[in-house]
Amino acid sequence: MIAPNTATDAAADAPAVRKRTVFAWSLWDWGSASFNAVVTTFVFSVYLTSDSFGPEQVVSAKLGTALLIAGIVVALFAPVIGRLSDAAGRRKTWLGINTAIVVACTALMVLVAPAEQYLILGLVLLAVGNVAFEFASVSYNAMLGQISNNRNVGKISGFGWGMGYLGGIVLLAILLVGFIFPDVGWFGVTSEGAWNIRVAMVLAAAWFGIFAVPVFFAVPEIPVAAEYHGAGRGILTAYADLFRSVRNLWRTARQTLFFLIASAVFRDGLAGVFTFGGVIAARSFGFDSTTVIIFAIAANVVAGLATILIGMFEDRIGAKSVMVSSLTLMLFCGLLVFLLNPLGSWVFWVFGLLLCIFVGPVQSASRSFLARLIPPGKEGEIFGLYATTGRAVSFLAPAGFTLAVALGGSTIFGILGIVLVLIIGLLLLLPVRAARVP
Template sequence: MREVIAWAFYDFANSGYTTVVLTTIYSAYFVGVVAAGLDATTPGAATLLWTLAIAFSNLVVLCSGPVIGAISDFRASKKTFLLLTSILCVSATAMLAWTAPGQVTLAVILLVLSAIAFSSGENLIAAFLPEIATRENMGRISGYGWGLGYFGGLLTLACCLAYIQFSEGRGMGAEHYVPVCLLITALIFAITATPTFVWLRERAQPRPLPSGKGYVKAGLGQVLTTVRHAARLPDLFRFLLCIVLFQAGVATVVVLAAIYAQEVMQFDSQQLIVLIMLVNLTAAAGAFVFGFAQDRFGSIPSLAGALMVWIAAIAVALQATTNTDVWIAGNLIGLAMGATQAGGRGLVGQLTPASQNGEIFGLWGLANRTAAIIGPISYGIINRLADGDHQLSLISTLVFFVLGLGLLLTIDEKRGHQAARQVS
């Protein structure tokens, strides 16, 4: 049980980065302050640049993730890679605090570095799941991680909100309190990730490299072999494609929700933080409840229900005319986000052969990174072409969820479990 807690605490630790940097405070600050000069001459340019930076970082992880995963299988070094990516993410996040308004290039470089490290760490921590859980309780354990993670984001946001209220009470603006919020985020990440590195064990055993091959070449070869053998795991690979579709919608909401609320509904910093804090609470509830539902009713029916909630949430957001509409959409998004993120990781673990954990979770990361490129870029391009029309941009997000739901319903979960056991 201690290892499960240690594993879940990494989700607790890194969620502060997601909520503060990608979702709430820094995303809105980047568009509204750091890169505001771009919008003054070209409406929508700042939002497009934000989505391009996120897309580029995910492209890097898309290319490197499967290789790192395969190498970690050969060297049994997931924990070492996880430590290195954590140090990079914490350092780059802290350094973002020193980017002033107008320093767009430096801000983009540090944002990309931190996002690459964060996403790589997500791949690596996920690969431990099949080692600490059984197929019967994997959905529940994954739900624990996501649920605890949302409380980690909540803690970081609460600390940031307290400091923002303190600063604004003394007449200080965003140029003062946002950098401090970034330092708070980096510090909480570093402290709360410690249990993971103290208690979580590396159970995998090193394997000899094929004759005449280095780690990179062997890793690439292993990934290519897995892709060539996709016919043996048709439901797993179909689900990875499904993840690309619905996670494109999730990724768009994660990195653009605060920008949408700020630009369309005129939310200020405190309103944004309170909104995302409430979303984190409902997301934690969604993750915990879905973990049990997944183990009880099956992953496919449970995920289908979650995607229908996503579709309803985006429909409400598109029609929003009052703050109340935004709060309703936000709560629906929270419930759906916790469910889809916990469920996606849990089902991949169930459909993965035990001998290929690091490699398949590298491909899972590849699917997520592909989604994180397609989704935000679609939003950013539409927003730029429509001269900053965020509501029109949001329609592309709705389409991703509808397509993902359609593909999900074609997957045979029981057949996928049998194929994973046969390959193992």
Template sequence: MAVSKRRIWGWMAFDWASQPFYTLGLTFIFGPYFAAVAAEYYLGAGMDEKTADAEAQSLWFMGQTIAGLFIAFTAPFLGAFADSSGRKIPWIAFFSVVYVLTTALLWGLTPDGSSLFFILAIFFIGFVAAESALNFVNAILPSLGTQSEVGRISGAGAAFGYSGGVTALFIMLLLLAENEEGVTLLGNAPLFGLDPEQREGTRSVGPFIAVWYAIFIMPFFWWVKDDPNAPKKSTALSAVAGELWTTLKNVYRRKSLFNFLIGSMLYRDALNVLYTAGGVYAALVLDWEIIEIGVFGIIAAISAAITTWLSGLADQRFGPKPVITTMVCVLIAVSAIIVGMSREQIFGIPLAEGSQLPDIVFYICGMCIGGAGGAVYTSSRSMMVRHTHPDRPSEAFGLFALSGKATAFIATAMVTAFTNLTGNTQLGYLPVIILFLLGLFLLRWVNKDGDRAEWSAS
């Protein structure tokens, strides 16, 4: 049955509406601002600068670890419940309300760090809401086209989302987010009389994300509806748990799916660390200010939009596996550069004082992370479609979320441990390379066409 273009555009509207949380919140505006405030907080507590930076990075990753664990162990059950009830939209609406409320509260992170731990908790509650809503939105993807078409649709949706992230970032940098001199990228004070001394322009990123989402999510709820004819089963707790347990046991018997879930668990966790840490690394290692990090974010997001769209076309022609393999190799190379570079040297080669080479190299790394990361994300969900039973898509993508978050505590904990053990911010990223390599190794046992047809026939 043909799918209306409005339904596809409505589905893609979610990416446009939600992407600023990741672009502005997690990576390029709020994340670095939080790191800077946290570092100042620890400096005020008597730590030296290097230790304070490491503690700030550890605190940020601790929040991500806790949120990731919560998502990992709730997503499969929520997905199974949604499939049994035949309804996804009410869940997306609920998590959307939580998302808007929590992001609006990010305004409360003042430069003195008095609300540091409260805002950390609020941010990652919003992160849980954003990721939980995304799981249900991803579960709609199999209904939007054939197996060969969903790769292109997935890529187009992600590219549309990155375009939204770029647009939102432009607005923040030009009109609101201020640098240390108290002016925006245009050289003006922040709009609406916001006080640069209290970093109100930068702090407005939270309310901005909330308003953006509230406006642009509307086409999704207008045009994307639950299928009234979807098969329904008992939603009793025991029945839902039984369905989920049966699915989990079947995973072990499906070699391609099992290796894909474990492999993607590793490389997606590594990628999430790069996404989360990009702005923090720039702030703590390269001493960049918010405006510089924002420009870096624009370049990375534009690269992501273009590469993700192209990867969707490549996915439709060659399938998702070659796209994933190629892009993970790119991310391994980038991670090695990040570990081997600081303001003073690159792979042990000293640099002249004031050298701009680290900045240039990191801009290139940002383009690669944005482009390769976007391609890995969109082709991975396309590959998941090839392993998804048509009657249980939410449960399947709940497992996909579990595989993406279950070891989030390992990835971030390893980065935290390496950072604390070495006392060096960039050496803390060594585990990222290991995770990418392990994920790449497991992909060799993943069937490029998935196992959906074989499993459905069995």
């Protein structure tokens, strides 16, 4: 069995955290939609795979390779950064540094002009931004234990994820009205030279930077650990400590380790949905950039509302039940998108949107499931392992997508590679036993 998190269980009776603190924390999720929705999913990644940067299959393969390299970097360093930030009492500091890097990379995407010689610059900015975003997410997710208890962690986690989706709706709507729809957008911006896309990246950067600020004032910094002896010594011993932590999980909380492995696989499948969803819509269903963004807005609406709604019941029905049922329904929808592809774009509108309903609840439930198991002071380290186990297999979705496209000869086959990753993750999750909640 998973050893109950007695410290967290005891915290279940602690005074409730102020709602304004939870709201300030969730605004980081709201702002991060600028990177998740605009950069990696619906706008910039689709722009990078356009004909301006080369043949479809070549550019899609290079995109997958860039994200694979980013995943390897995260896998190597995420748990060390999480452990050191916990020990040094620098959780907010590292969140701030990595958030700033993401904002800077997003802003610099304005330099990526629609020509083949700019593809590498775009891929580098996307990869570096992904690495920094994952590092920032380690610190941000670790804060969940500071603002919740065992009785409301699912609700608060769901609220945060939902805020992210809703933030994506608002930002994408602004970009659509201000830059994508009109022939001449705000500030006189047009599609010539792809300036409508490039200026949108500057706005996305400002969006994240502004909404990331409140969390630094609302959530207190954690104290320095008694065993902390400085960053230099910490770096030299961090990996040895990490392996000891994994061995300790194997001895005392084996189910937690099994969950880290299972979630790593299905979360990579979810990442594949976000990363390649816009590309599939554009290349396989003929969506132009405007239609992709309209779909993105609709997808964020259903995903955000579903995540908040299901999060309100998750603490009662159980996080594992949410994950298993949602993954099963995602598989069904993904297969229908592939099989019914010849029938036209309505297939992606119907079953793509149905699939999006279940993505957010899986992400939120996975985060809250793990948060219930972590003893105080270890949040950054365990969420670092959460990121690392995810990135250790981060080649699965890009490799599955790339291989399926190569074997099938067109982008639509990529969805089969993503579906396969989700199936493996679901099968690994089924035997995992949930923690006992008092």
